[in-house]
Amino acid sequence: MPAPTERHTPATSHHPVGRVDESSTRGHHAPGGEDDDRRTTLLGRSGTPPAPTGRTTGRRTDDRADRSPGHSTGPHLAGPPRSSRCTAGLTADHRTDGTRTASSHHHRQRTGPSRATPTPLPSPGGRLMNHTEPLVELIFDRLAADRVPDDTAEVVLAALTGEADLAAALAGAPTALEPQRTAADEPRERIWLSSVTVTGFRGVGPERTLAIEPGPGLTVVVGRNGSGKSSFAEAVELALTGDSARWADRNSVWRTGWRNLHAGDPCRIAVELRVDGVATPTRVIRSWPSDAELGDAEVAVTSAHGTHRDLADLGLARPLELYRPFLTAAELGRLTAGTQSQLFDAISAILGLEAITDADRRLMAAARPVDTTIKEVRGQRAALAATLAGIDDDRARRAAALLGANRPDLAALTAILDEPEEPTVDEAVLLCRRLGDMQLPDAEEVTRLAGQLREAAAQARRHDGGRSRASLRSAELLRLAIEHHDDRGDGSCPVCATGRLDGDWRTRAAASLVELRDRTLAAQAAASRLTALLQRAHYLIDDLDVPAGDADGVPVDDLHAAVAALRLAPGGPEELADHLTARYPAVFVAAETARAYAKGLLRRRDTGWQTVAGELRAWIASAGTLPERERALARVKAARAWLKATGAELRNQRVAPFAEHSQRIWERLRQESNVELGAMTLAGSNTRRRVVIPVSVDGADNGTALGVMSQGEMHALGLATFLPRGCAPESPFRFVVVDDPVQSMDPAKVDGLARVLAELAEQRQVVVFTHDTRLPDALARLDLGRSRIIEVTRAERSVVTLRPGSDPVTRYLDDAHALARAEEIASEVRGPVVAELCRSAIEAACHRIVWRRRVARGVPHDDIEAAVVAASRRLTTTVALALFDDADRGGDVLGYLGRRHGSRAVGAYKACKEGVHGAYLSDLPGLVSDARHLVAALPPPTPGHGAEVRS
Structure with a gap:
């Protein structure tokens, strides 16, 4: 089929149901004026003009009110794909790799491959269902036409390209416009x-x-x-x-x-x-x-x-x-009985706007943690303000007043926290604070250390020092003697010259050497462990951090005395263990007594400021990030609001031909139904997405379709929904x-x-x-x-x-013909059956004529069926209804057939009406042939409407 030239097709009053558009309206727009000046600065803030060669792509400049969906909303991508990042905002300098530049002031027209274009569907503004324009290009142009601020526009474009780009854009990095494969690129x-x-x-x-x-x-x-x-x-x-x-x-x-x-x-x-x-x-x-x-x-x-x-x-x-x-019976029911979101997704998917849905999800995901953090910080501010208001302290009162503002002065709050301690604080308070911070070993830990000292001392005592040294020297002598024997062999002892060094001696000497070495090593290990425990005990005593000084009423004298007594430690390990066991409990008890007094005094003296001050400082650190978080959240919300509104507009523009096709199909399917459907639209998003199908019953708006439809009407609606989708031009x-x-x-x-x-x-x-x-x-x-x-x-x-x-007429006549030639069956038996089959063929032909004629006149089906049934009592009335549209003119049938179609038609008519006799009884195939002649002679209901369905 030759492809016609592309053209803009105006809306017409009638389109066949089966014809759907397969072309896209191409338009043009000549930018200029103030918007062009803005476009040159939106994305490349340096305002660098485009290069004179290569492809240029820019923001459209017409206002939304002047933009019709049938006009071009961006250039057709005819050059190399974009692969490099833009600098900032919405326009970038042109580079030879195809990166975006500011738009040329020249007249632009989108071009693309022509395709065969049957009768197109009209839609609002003339835009047809085919949408070959890259979505990023379209969004890019609409951002300019809507004069969206640069920071919001960057977030929109970044959300379209991916999570990483969105995070980078919110962090201040420029947005990348990656090359997109367009619908025009698809096979x-x-x-x-x-x-x-x-x-x-x-x-x-x-x-x-x-x-x-x-x-x-x-x-x-x-x-x-x-x-x-x-x-x-x-x-x-x-x-x-x-x-x-x-x-x-x-x-x-x-x-x-x-x-x-x-x-x-x-x-x-x-x-x-x-x-x-x-x-x-x-x-x-x-x-x-x-x-x-x-x-x-x-x-x-x-x-x-x-x-x-x-x-x-x-x-x-x-x-x-x-x-x-394909549409199965099960799926047909789900089209209407399924969830609104499922139908929404099925229709929305063919509109080419999935990137907008994905971008909205990315924006939602980006906004959620930021919004949560902001709410948490604001909630903590209210809780801190309430806590500080209940503290009897001037600093707390001033901080609470500052927190009452919508945007507290964080520097003033930090200054309050950094104020020095009150000069009137006495020595008792200072000493009590130090006592509160005092860290001492647990009494059980000291008791365990004392027990380990006693055990190590006893083990070291078992390995007498003098004997250990003698054993070490003996072991060395044995080692040298064994080496001498290994070198010289058997012989006299080189020391005393009386003993003999031989194999037996060497065996005994080796065993003695192992025993002496084990004894020596055990002694050394016991001595090392004892030394380590002694050091640990002395470190414990020396490192006790007990606040010095005293103050009236603070019970530290017993603590100081107990510590002084503990530090008079004896040197021996057993004595030191006993000393720790005897003296440290007194230190611990005295420390607990002093600490309990200090806590009570501080509770009585402290207003609670110190406790809340740490929480306030942590909140100030979090609140310091709020302005940046709020700016990011505002950008995301503005981007999402614009994208949702634009997405809804684009969805319903692109679904308009789909909806119109569905309406036309419904008009054909509903026939005598009193349910009328309005234009289908897609509404909502996320979990509230739905397909809106306005419906009226006898002219009264009902608001929803499924609640008033019969099962047959719902199946018709399912078909009206499926067919435009299955037959989409794309x-x-x-x-x-x-x-x-x-x-x-x-x-x-x-x-x-x-x-x-x-x-x-x-x-x-x-x-x-x-x-x-x-x-x-x-x-x-x-x-x-x-x-x-x-x-x-x-x-x-x-x-x-x-x-x-085959149609019923042909089937009856074919069966009659086959039976008529079955000569193995007597003609008396075959004759009535053949006549009955021929009569059924004539009746079927008459019924077809009546139905075609009366349906063409708009007669209701029930009335046609009633007329056919009433006439079917006799063949005469059935043929009269077909010939004259009047079942009561049965007396005119024979004369009409004889005048118009001769004796063959009359003979077949009589045989089928009265039964087989005479010549037909011996020529049953002749009866079938004459019956075919009669059927063919029956007139069509109107000129040009006699064609049969052929297989």
Whole structure:
């Protein structure tokens, strides 16, 4: 298809339901004036003009009131990607690597690749649903148009790029504008469904292939419940996504039974896709070994580019998530019965604004700890002020007064804390404060030390010093003698010349040497331990830190005396141990007595200031960081407020064509329903995000849709929500697969659904699975163009058969023809049955004429059905209703047929009305042939409306 030139398409009064826009409005804007001067200083505060060559990108300068969504809101990225940091603010000097610069004053126009553009959808301001402009570019331009302060704008842009950039921006670093891949950069392939093959999966046993023409058109797969038709729909979804809405979000019970019971091995599903302009199909195959679970499928993907691990390698994973070209019966219910946030997310995801949602989350996360700290510091200020107000101290009263201000003078508070002690403080208070800070060893610790001294002294005494020295000398002599024997061998003792040094002697000498050495080492260890304990005991006594001096009333005399007595320590270890045991308890008791007196005196004298002063100093340190934290929080809040407002505006601008498409689909589906839907919008954020669908009943605003809708209307609403999303222009998938959409629909809505699907099939490949024959009947009755009907039947042991379907008239006549030629059956037996089948064909043809004619006139379905049923009492009235639109003109039927269509039509009519006799009894095929002639002779209801649905 040749691609037309891009153009701006004005809104029109009517658009077919199936036609959706696939182009983006391109506009231009010529900046100038005061805003241009501002733009040159927003981001590069030096005001450096742009270089004359290379790509330039800048802030738009028109006011928000003058900006329409159809106009360009930033340049199309045609140069190299940006990769370097901006200096500050919102405009940067141009560099050859593509970094942003101030905008040129020249006329600018966005350009981009042309695409085939069927009839576009209108939307407010002329902007269409396609949104190829990079989001950062769009936000950048809107920040300038809204005259957002630089510090706020930097935070917005940083939040869009990532957490690290946001933290850096809040710390004062410049913001990086990283290159973005735009929607225009994404592949725009047109992908059609060619076939789905199922083996051993769900209701299909032996391998069966559902072949589908890869191009626009409507295919309806009809089969009773349990025929296996939905197995093909589920196979398409499972093959492409790896999951199925049938068992998504359900317990494990729903995930069993996926393997066919009768022929479950091999188990395999395969989907073949066709890409426009590519000869080699893309095939996706999932197969399961005999013992594999559902999630253990072996996946094979092949395309013109080779073999791939999955569809993500072809760039189709994200489009499958965004546009989901299939709708199962379970998912149809969830579209309306699911949570508002789920529907919001499903619609919002296709608008290309996820970066705004992510930026809002980052801003929230950045604000939360700062806000918490500020609140905590403010809460501590109030608590400190209340505590200080209750202290009888001038310093506390002055500090409490300062804390009463919204922004206390921290320097004044620090000065109060730094004031010297009151000059009137007496010696008793000072001494008591020192006593309060006095640290003494615990009495039990000193007792343990005394016990260790006694034990070490006793052990050292066991190793007499003189004997230890003699043992050491003896050991040395033995060592030298052994070395002499080792060098000279056996012989006389070199010292006394009488003894003999031989092997026996050496054995005894070696044993004696080991014993002497052990004894010596034990003696040395005992002496070392005793020395260490003696030092520790003397250090304990010498290091006692007891405040000197005295004061009236302070009981320190006993403490000083006890310490003096303790310091008269004897030298011997046993005596020192006894001394510690006897003297230190007195020191400890006297210290506790003095300390208790000191604490009581300080409690009586101290106003509580000293206790609170430490807390106040810590609070001042925290409060000193508040101004910086408050500035950062204000920037984050301002950025978030602007981003939320802009995001909501962009969401609803981009959802407008989507909503309009949904409304048009609803108008077709609702038919005789008195429920009218307004324009869908997206509202709220985070946990309060929701889809707003205004609804009125008989013109009265009801406020919410689901509360007043029947089940059939809710399913129609689900379809109206799904189809625009599945058929979004940005989707590479040109097919939609819908399973059982006719649920709970009355005949009028089935007719509306038939019209919607037929019009959608003008541009899309629509595959519908249903058990309800009313849909193919409606397609035939309303003469909605060419569609393909496939009938699915399932025999024993899951043997599924696919065959082309036909309209009821053709089926009856084909069955009659087959029976008429069954000569093994007597003609008397065959004749009445053949006549009855021919009569059913004539009645079906008449019913189709009546329905088409009266539906075209706008007659309600119930009235048409009542007229058809009333006329069906006799063939005469049925044919009269078809010929003359008047069942009471039965007497005119024979004459009309004879005049217009001759004896063949009259003979067939009589045979079907009165029974087979005469010549027909011996020529039953002739009766069938004449019945076909009669059916073909029946007039169409209006010119140009006689085409049948062909398979």
